[in-house]
Amino acid sequence: MRGPIYTLSRRLLALALLLTLWLPTIATAAAAASDADRITELEQELQQSLRLIAELTTRVQQLEGAKAQEQGQARPGAPSGGGRLDAVESKVAQIESASAARRGDDSGLAMHGFADVGYGTRNPFNDALKGFNIGNLDFYLTPRLGDRTVTLFELVFEASDEGAVSVDLERAQVGYVFGDQATAWLGRFHTPYGYTNTAMHHGAWVNDALRRPSFLQFEDHGGILPAHTVGAWLTGTVHGANGGKVQYDAYLGNSQQIVDGVLDMRSGGNDHGKLIVGGRLGYEWTDGPVEGLTIGVHALSTSIEDNALNRTQVRVYGGYGVYDTDRWEHIAELYFFGNEDRSGTTGRHHSSAGFLQLGYRAAWGVPYARYERASLDQSDNYFQAQATGFSYTRGSVGVRYDIDLKSALKLELSRTNTTDRTISRVNEILAQYAIRF
Amino acid sequence: MRSAVAPRLHGGVLLCMLACASLGVAQADEVYVVCNTNVSLRATDVRELFTGEKGFAGSVRLAPADNGAVQAAFLEKVLKLNATRYASLWTKKAFRDGANPPLVKSSDAEALAYVMQTPGGCSYVGSAPPATVATVAKF
Numbered sequence: 001m002r003g004p005i006y007t008l009s010r011r012l013l014a015l016a017l018l019l020t021l022w023l024p025t026i027a028t029a030a031a032a033a034s035d036a037d038r039i040t041e042l043e044q045e046l047q048q049s050l051r052l053i054a055e056l057t058t059r060v061q062q063l064e065g066a067k068a069q070e071q072g073q074a075r076p077g078a079p080s081g082g083g084r085l086d087a088v089e090s091k092v093a094q095i096e097s098a099s100a101a102r103r104g105d106d107s108g109l110a111m112h113g114f115a116d117v118g119y120g121t122r123n124p125f126n127d128a129l130k131g132f133n134i135g136n137l138d139f140y141l142t143p144r145l146g147d148r149t150v151t152l153f154e155l156v157f158e159a160s161d162e163g164a165v166s167v168d169l170e171r172a173q174v175g176y177v178f179g180d181q182a183t184a185w186l187g188r189f190h191t192p193y194g195y196t197n198t199a200m201h202h203g204a205w206v207n208d209a210l211r212r213p214s215f216l217q218f219e220d221h222g223g224i225l226p227a228h229t230v231g232a233w234l235t236g237t238v239h240g241a242n243g244g245k246v247q248y249d250a251y252l253g254n255s256q257q258i259v260d261g262v263l264d265m266r267s268g269g270n271d272h273g274k275l276i277v278g279g280r281l282g283y284e285w286t287d288g289p290v291e292g293l294t295i296g297v298h299a300l301s302t303s304i305e306d307n308a309l310n311r312t313q314v315r316v317y318g319g320y321g322v323y324d325t326d327r328w329e330h331i332a333e334l335y336f337f338g339n340e341d342r343s344g345t346t347g348r349h350h351s352s353a354g355f356l357q358l359g360y361r362a363a364w365g366v367p368y369a370r371y372e373r374a375s376l377d378q379s380d381n382y383f384q385a386q387a388t389g390f391s392y393t394r395g396s397v398g399v400r401y402d403i404d405l406k407s408a409l410k411l412e413l414s415r416t417n418t419t420d421r422t423i424s425r426v427n428e429i430l431a432q433y434a435i436r437f
Numbered sequence: 438m439r440s441a442v443a444p445r446l447h448g449g450v451l452l453c454m455l456a457c458a459s460l461g462v463a464q465a466d467e468v469y470v471v472c473n474t475n476v477s478l479r480a481t482d483v484r485e486l487f488t489g490e491k492g493f494a495g496s497v498r499l500a501p502a503d504n505g506a507v508q509a510a511f512l513e514k515v516l517k518l519n520a521t522r523y524a525s526l527w528t529k530k531a532f533r534d535g536a537n538p539p540l541v542k543s544s545d546a547e548a549l550a551y552v553m554q555t556p557g558g559c560s561y562v563g564s565a566p567p568a569t570v571a572t573v574a575k576f
């Protein structure tokens with residue numbers, strides 16, 4: 001039987017259930033109302049804080065101004081606002097000076113270099129040899145001794161024809177930079193004639209072609225010109241107003257000597273005190289349709305003796321042109337000799353040499369072709385005394401493939417005809433692996 | 438209320454991200470060449486400065502530094518050289534003239550710090566530089 005108590009219990013239970021279901025709804029609504037209130041409250045607090053910050057900022061400025069006035073009155077010598085600025089500037093200047101001094105004292109020295117190895121049906125510099133060969137290991141140093149003093153040292157290890165390793169200080173230059181317009185060097189440098197001799201140094205990697213033209217090789221590789229000079233060299237560029245610049249070089253140094261058939265630059269001086277003097281003048285277009293083109297002229301005069309004490313006044317003059325862009329590398333050089341026999345009676349002798357090289361910088365490599373020719377008077381003591389002072393022609397085609405930024409493979413096919421001292425024809429296939437580091 | 442605010446917040450964040458991303462792209466497209474305030478250079482000098490042809494601004498010895506973070510854009514827009522040719526050019530320059538190639542900084546912040554601290558210092562950055570350096574050109 002269901003009595004009033006049971007009915008009441010049922011009603012209470014229903015009420016409890018109802019409350020259980022309803023209360024959370026109330027709580028949620030209350031929480032929502034509470035959040036809205038809280039946000040409003042926070043916004044008000046934020047506004048109050050901002051007002052307080054503004055008031056405090058104004059007060060701080062007032063106090064700082066009052067304090068500065070008090071200090072100014074108390075210490076007339078103390079820096080005012082402008083004085084403080086001067087003090088700060090002075091401090092900055094001191095810091096800059098210290099920084100400059102530290103920079104000037106930079107004695108860190110990075111060593112870089114080049115090396116190459118190769119294979120050939122003939123040795124690239126001596127066609128009596130064939131097979132694998134090591135080229136040279138070329139270290140160069142450019143320690144910076146300050147803002148104005150510059151240095152360049154190039155130390156080369158190379159294998160001789162007999163396989164012995166020799167060491168040569170190919171360049172040893174110390175210079176003073178007057179500005180972009182002039183740098184004066186003292187020491188041993190590459191004689192500034194034509195383009196190749198000061199652009200393609202001993203490191204094979206630098207040259208797109210596998211080797212220099214034969215007559216422009218370095219002295220111990222068969223070159224017939226004084227590639228090195230020990231002396232003084234003034235060089236610089238002067239910028240023109242219309243996108244070009246004039247390049248100039250003037251130099252003097254010890255007259256070279258022919259020792260055992262090879263030109264020697266007399267690094268320690270010569271015994272007669274005679275000098276080589278020369279210069280080069282060029283113009284480079286740095287803008288416009290012929291940007292990258294350089295043309296110039298060069299001349300030198302030197303008094304050269306050989307082992308037989310023949311003395312020849314060697315006079316060389318000529319011109320050069322270079323078109324060096326991202327796409328092309330064309331080089332042409334001409335040399336005329338007007339040598340005078342100063343120790344005998346053979347008089348004046350005229351000879352000439354030159355080459356034309358065309359190169360294309362493709363994405364995959366640099367194919368090139370070169371024709372070179374030397375027509376040298378064999379009655380001229382200067383050429384007669386040199387082991388490689390004979391006339392020749394050479395045609396070459398080759399390609400350079402850059403494996404990466406620091407290494408390149410080169411392949412060259414060439415045919416050389418010697419035309420006077422001996423008559424011969426030599427075909428060569430040469431390969432070279434050149435690196436820089 | 439939360440359910441109404443959250444989508445707006447998410448939308449705002451997304452918008453900001455897109456705006457920042459587009460801003461970032463725009464900054465990478467611009468290159469500012471900057472120098473120490475003791476250097477006076479023209480925009481036309483920039484190419485020669487970074488190819489080693491210009492070593493002085495008046496009596497001030499210039500000390501350029503590359504900024505690796507922006508170098509690709511700089512080489513393309515300003516020097517019009519690819520990285521290979523640029524490296525080759527400096528190798529030859531160093532070997533021929535005894536010149537030292539520019540130092541390499543890794544970020545705008547490093548480049549700016551170098552320029553501010555180095556008399557004659559110059560570099561380039563990918564975002565608008567502060568007034569504490571001299572802006573030579575914007576490319």
